[in-house]
Amino acid sequence: MNTQLTEIPPDNSTRSFLELLYHISRELSSALDLRTVLERILFLSMHNVGAISGSIIVLDDNGDPVDSAIIIDDKVQEHTTDRLREPLEKGLSGWVARNRQLAVVENTNVDVRWMPRYYEVDEKQLPKSAVSVPLLTRDKLVGVLTLVHPQIGFFISDLVALVQAIADQAGIAVLNARLYAESQRDAQVMTSLANSAAGISVSLNLEDVFKAILDQTDLTIHAQGIILTLVDANSGKLELKAAKGQSGNLIIQASEKMERGISCWVAEHDQGVIIRDISQDARYAPAIDQLDGIIPHAILCAPIHYRGQVIGTLEAINLEVGGFDQDSLLILSGIANLSGTAIRHAQLYEQLQAAHQSYQDLFEDSIDPILITNWEGEILEANRIAALSSDFGKDQLRAMSIHQIHRVDQVLVGESFSHLHTGNTLSYESSLCTASGHEVPIKVYVREIKLDDISRLQWIMRDITEQKKLDTLREDLTSMIYHDLRSPLANVVSSLGLLDTMLPSEDPALKSLLDISMRSTVRIQRMTESLLELSTMEAGRPIGTRKQTSILALIYEAVEAMESLVHSKSQIISYKVPDRLPNVLADQDMIRRVVINLLENASKYSPQGSKIEVGASQEGEQIMVWVEDNGPGIPASEHKRIFEKFTRLKTESAPKGLGLGLAYCHLAVQAHGGKIWVESEVGRGSRFTFSLPVKTN
Numbered sequence: 001m002n003t004q005l006t007e008i009p010p011d012n013s014t015r016s017f018l019e020l021l022y023h024i025s026r027e028l029s030s031a032l033d034l035r036t037v038l039e040r041i042l043f044l045s046m047h048n049v050g051a052i053s054g055s056i057i058v059l060d061d062n063g064d065p066v067d068s069a070i071i072i073d074d075k076v077q078e079h080t081t082d083r084l085r086e087p088l089e090k091g092l093s094g095w096v097a098r099n100r101q102l103a104v105v106e107n108t109n110v111d112v113r114w115m116p117r118y119y120e121v122d123e124k125q126l127p128k129s130a131v132s133v134p135l136l137t138r139d140k141l142v143g144v145l146t147l148v149h150p151q152i153g154f155f156i157s158d159l160v161a162l163v164q165a166i167a168d169q170a171g172i173a174v175l176n177a178r179l180y181a182e183s184q185r186d187a188q189v190m191t192s193l194a195n196s197a198a199g200i201s202v203s204l205n206l207e208d209v210f211k212a213i214l215d216q217t218d219l220t221i222h223a224q225g226i227i228l229t230l231v232d233a234n235s236g237k238l239e240l241k242a243a244k245g246q247s248g249n250l251i252i253q254a255s256e257k258m259e260r261g262i263s264c265w266v267a268e269h270d271q272g273v274i275i276r277d278i279s280q281d282a283r284y285a286p287a288i289d290q291l292d293g294i295i296p297h298a299i300l301c302a303p304i305h306y307r308g309q310v311i312g313t314l315e316a317i318n319l320e321v322g323g324f325d326q327d328s329l330l331i332l333s334g335i336a337n338l339s340g341t342a343i344r345h346a347q348l349y350e351q352l353q354a355a356h357q358s359y360q361d362l363f364e365d366s367i368d369p370i371l372i373t374n375w376e377g378e379i380l381e382a383n384r385i386a387a388l389s390s391d392f393g394k395d396q397l398r399a400m401s402i403h404q405i406h407r408v409d410q411v412l413v414g415e416s417f418s419h420l421h422t423g424n425t426l427s428y429e430s431s432l433c434t435a436s437g438h439e440v441p442i443k444v445y446v447r448e449i450k451l452d453d454i455s456r457l458q459w460i461m462r463d464i465t466e467q468k469k470l471d472t473l474r475e476d477l478t479s480m481i482y483h484d485l486r487s488p489l490a491n492v493v494s495s496l497g498l499l500d501t502m503l504p505s506e507d508p509a510l511k512s513l514l515d516i517s518m519r520s521t522v523r524i525q526r527m528t529e530s531l532l533e534l535s536t537m538e539a540g541r542p543i544g545t546r547k548q549t550s551i552l553a554l555i556y557e558a559v560e561a562m563e564s565l566v567h568s569k570s571q572i573i574s575y576k577v578p579d580r581l582p583n584v585l586a587d588q589d590m591i592r593r594v595v596i597n598l599l600e601n602a603s604k605y606s607p608q609g610s611k612i613e614v615g616a617s618q619e620g621e622q623i624m625v626w627v628e629d630n631g632p633g634i635p636a637s638e639h640k641r642i643f644e645k646f647t648r649l650k651t652e653s654a655p656k657g658l659g660l661g662l663a664y665c666h667l668a669v670q671a672h673g674g675k676i677w678v679e680s681e682v683g684r685g686s687r688f689t690f691s692l693p694v695k696t697n
Helices: 014-029 034-049 081-090 092-099 157-200 206-221 262-269 326-365 384-390 394-398 415-422 465-502 508-538 551-561 563-568 588-605 661-671
Strands: 053-059 065-072 103-105 129-137 140-149 225-231 238-244 250-258 273-275 298-306 309-318 370-373 379-382 426-433 439-451 454-463 547-549 572-576 584-586 611-619 622-628 675-680 686-693
Touching: 034 053, 034 065, 034 140, 034 157, 053 081, 053 092, 053 157, 065 081, 065 157, 081 092, 092 103, 092 129, 092 140, 129 157, 140 157, 206 225, 206 238, 206 309, 206 326, 225 262, 238 262, 238 309, 262 273, 262 298, 262 309, 273 326, 298 326, 309 326, 370 384, 379 394, 384 394, 384 426, 384 454, 415 439, 439 465, 465 508, 547 551, 547 588, 551 563, 551 584, 551 588, 551 611, 551 622, 563 588, 584 588, 584 686, 588 611, 588 622, 588 661, 588 686, 661 675, 661 686
Parallel strands: 572 611
Antiparallel strands: 053 065, 053 140, 103 129, 129 140, 225 238, 225 309, 238 250, 273 298, 298 309, 370 379, 370 454, 426 439, 439 454, 547 584, 611 622, 622 686, 675 686
């Protein structure tokens, strides 16, 4: 039965009724502690109405229970909120809360809204009467008050009106006490989080951070077990990293992967959970959500974030059903968020330390001397090899300037090393000055580096003594070949010319052999001349006689000189040239040999029966000449290196040679004020192009 009465009881005077309400109001307003206020409301209601038991449950703004009180026969009950949760969802209290109406139950055994309460004394659940009233303040529902009497129909209209009046007074008191409790809890949460933040951030060691997180969680949540997990960056799987059980000992796990359980669910859904009874939750995984063999009954779990991403979870275990409340989840979530930053900083610090150690190991174990300087050139650090190579001790080197160790190429690095601000590595040859006074030839590689976010210069000095000896040996061998071959070759050429005039012209076999001998000898003579000119150009001496020259004539002459080699491989040379081109000022023999060298390489590297293209064109004030083949192509990393002396591509199918042809081309074209380069991809042939300036009047 539903009854809603507000009239003044007729059996009491208005004065007595007002005095009673005034007394009740004073009693309720004299305390701010929520539990005290709830117990006073129940005691006053029961004593003034005559009920033998009662309950009051406090609701938050979302209608969720936050606190409660139960009194049976003047005895205050413990752990009451969970007891009243089911009646609030399905019973009389829930009906009152949803409808915001007072309800009177004359016989609890026949009213469907009444749920038997297991905490009541009589096990047989004898019929009783009850009244339940909403606690409203300014249309805001703050709770539900329920009174019970063993007599059926006990709550007559006068008593119901009194209960309603008490509820009207109690609503404000409950709201004030709830807000006060919430403010106290907020302050406690903030204090706990502030203390946790200070405790968690005391170290950058990852293991210490784990321990601090677990200790702070234990201190604020009072759990019997705590589990910390992190998401593996590579696999994306959750891994158990650290735990703390009832023994209080920290357990650091060796990246144990987790496939299920509460933590996996929280990490996947990015949502904290409070599970008051794990036996009713399918997400619980005994093999994962247990510690030290402890069987939990309640679990809290919150995601750990860093910059908006879930990087792990923090899980707390309680041995009592309902052992955690919303404040516990709020605090745990706060600690988890603080933990994300602390964990990430510790991980980054470990990575930085590892990088520093790796650099230090590479620095010390390098086979080359390495020096670190500031931008003034003062040596700040030197590795072991630098000290051994220079005969200076490390302390001596730290007191020196980089200029005292070797001759710095000021043109290349710029004034005050200004050219190094680009971030590029610059290299040049120099000599290392040792403490004993002798000099060691070195190749210097210098670049800007960052150490602890401070800009420094790193100087690597590679000993090229053996390379210099080899270069000297090559040059001596080249000089010997040239000087020793030049005179005999001249004799062979003149002798072959004489034979050409003496042998009968009608014998084709002899004529063919003589032609082959002449061409081969001319080729050797051309190679020796190239060696001489290569040395001349490297020394910076001016080239031979220059005169107005038709580049087209030089191209045709070069092709004619290569006809026998091209025909022997059944290759075809095609021309892509205009009818006329401006003249260039050039040494004819030198430029002709450039084209011959390019054609010879194209023929060597191109397959049998392939096509070779020779072309020329004018682009502005430059004449462009190119030779394109169908060979194996050249990797991009080798495009510049192949123009260096004695450099050859290291491939099984590459023809044998000294590696001087392209070096000669490079120096010869450069000596004429032009440029030479290659355009090539592996497997798609190569196109060598050089430019020469047009002769101007």
